[in-house]
Amino acid sequence: MVLYFSATGNTRFLASELAKKLGDECVDLLGRVKKNDLSEIRSDRPFIICTPVYVCEMPRFLSKYLRNVKLTGSRKVYFIADSAGYGGITGYLAKKLFRRKKMEFMGYSEVVMPRNYFISHYPPQSESEIKERLVSACRQLDDIAQTIQKGGKLKARYVFMFEKLITIPFNPVWSKYKMSAKEFFADSKCISCGRCEKVCPLNNISIRDKKPVWGSSCTHCMACIGNCPTGAIEYGTVTREKGKYNFMNYKHLISDNSADTAKRRKNG
Numbered sequence: 001m002v003l004y005f006s007a008t009g010n011t012r013f014l015a016s017e018l019a020k021k022l023g024d025e026c027v028d029l030l031g032r033v034k035k036n037d038l039s040e041i042r043s044d045r046p047f048i049i050c051t052p053v054y055v056c057e058m059p060r061f062l063s064k065y066l067r068n069v070k071l072t073g074s075r076k077v078y079f080i081a082d083s084a085g086y087g088g089i090t091g092y093l094a095k096k097l098f099r100r101k102k103m104e105f106m107g108y109s110e111v112v113m114p115r116n117y118f119i120s121h122y123p124p125q126s127e128s129e130i131k132e133r134l135v136s137a138c139r140q141l142d143d144i145a146q147t148i149q150k151g152g153k154l155k156a157r158y159v160f161m162f163e164k165l166i167t168i169p170f171n172p173v174w175s176k177y178k179m180s181a182k183e184f185f186a187d188s189k190c191i192s193c194g195r196c197e198k199v200c201p202l203n204n205i206s207i208r209d210k211k212p213v214w215g216s217s218c219t220h221c222m223a224c225i226g227n228c229p230t231g232a233i234e235y236g237t238v239t240r241e242k243g244k245y246n247f248m249n250y251k252h253l254i255s256d257n258s259a260d261t262a263k264r265r266k267n268g
C-alpha cells in the first residue's frame with residue numbers, strides 16, 4: 001500500500017504512478033493528518049511511504065503522524081522522498097522512525113522534482129528545467145517499481161555526520177523563525193471556495209467574512225497557494241514576482257513526453 005502526503009502535487013503524482021505500476025492501493029494521508037486519525041492502516045503488501053522533503057527532512061507533522069499511527073499487516077516499509085535537489089537527512093530519520101516501530105526498513109530513494117517552494121531565495125525554474133526533472137523522475141520511478149516488485153531493497157545515498165549535526169539543531173530554529181504565515185493573503189480574486197482551508201495539513205486556515213485567515217501554525221507547505229483555483233493567494237510580493245507551483249500545471253510536459261516515447265517505440 002502506498003501512503004503519501006503531497007501539498008502541490010509532486011508527491012501525489014509519484015505515489016499514484018508507483019501504485020499503478022505495482023497494482024497497489026494508493027492512500028492520501030491528508031484527511032487522516034488533519035483529523036489526527038491514528039486508527040489502524042492495514043496492508044498485506046509492504047508499505048510504501050512517499051513524502052516531500054521540507055528543510056532537509058520529511059514534514060514534521062508527517063513524521064509525528066507516522067510515529068503514532070498503527071500500521072498492521074506487512075512489517076516491511078519502503079520510503080521515497082521527493083525534493084528539489086537535496087533530500088538532507090530525510091532517509092536517515094525515516095529509517096530510525098520505522099525501526100522504532102519494529103518495521104523492516106526496505107530502503108530509501110530520493111527523487112528530484114520541480115521546486116514548489118517559490119518563496120525561498122532560489123530563482124524560478126524554467127519550463128525546460130521542470131520538464132527535465134519530471135522526465136528523469138519518471139525513469140527513476142520505473143527502477144524503483146522494479147526493485148519493489150522483486151522484493152529488493154532501495155539504495156539510499158550515504159548521509160554524512162556533518163549533515164546530521166547541521167540539520168538536527170537547525171531545523172526547529174528555521175521552522176520557528178522563518179515559517180510564519182503572516183505574509184499570506186487572498187486578493188480580490190478569492191471566491192471563498194474554502195479549498196485552502198481543506199488542503200492545509202495543519203488546519204491553520206479558516207474562512208472568515210468570506211476570506212481565508214491564517215493562524216500561527218504554518219509549515220509553508222504551499223498547499224494553499226498552489227491549490228487556489230483562482231490564483232488569489234499571495235505571499236507578500238514574492239509570489240507575484242516568482243509565480244506559484246502546482247504539478248497539474250506541468251503534467252502535460254510528461255504526457256507529451258510519454259506520447260513521444262510511445263511514437264518512437266511504434267516507429268521502431
Ligand SMILES: Cc1cc2nc3c(=O)[nH]c(=O)nc-3n(C[C@H](O)[C@H](O)[C@H](O)COP(=O)(O)O)c2cc1C
Binds near residue numbers: 007086117222
Ligand atoms: C517548506 C518547504 C521546504 C522545502 N525544503 C526542501 C529542502 O530542504 N530540499 C529540497 O531539495 N527541496 C525542498 N523543498 C521542495 C520540495 O521538497 C519539492 O518541491 C517537493 O517535490 C514538493 O512536493 P509536493 O508537490 O508533493 O508538495 C521544500 C519545499 C517546501 C514547501
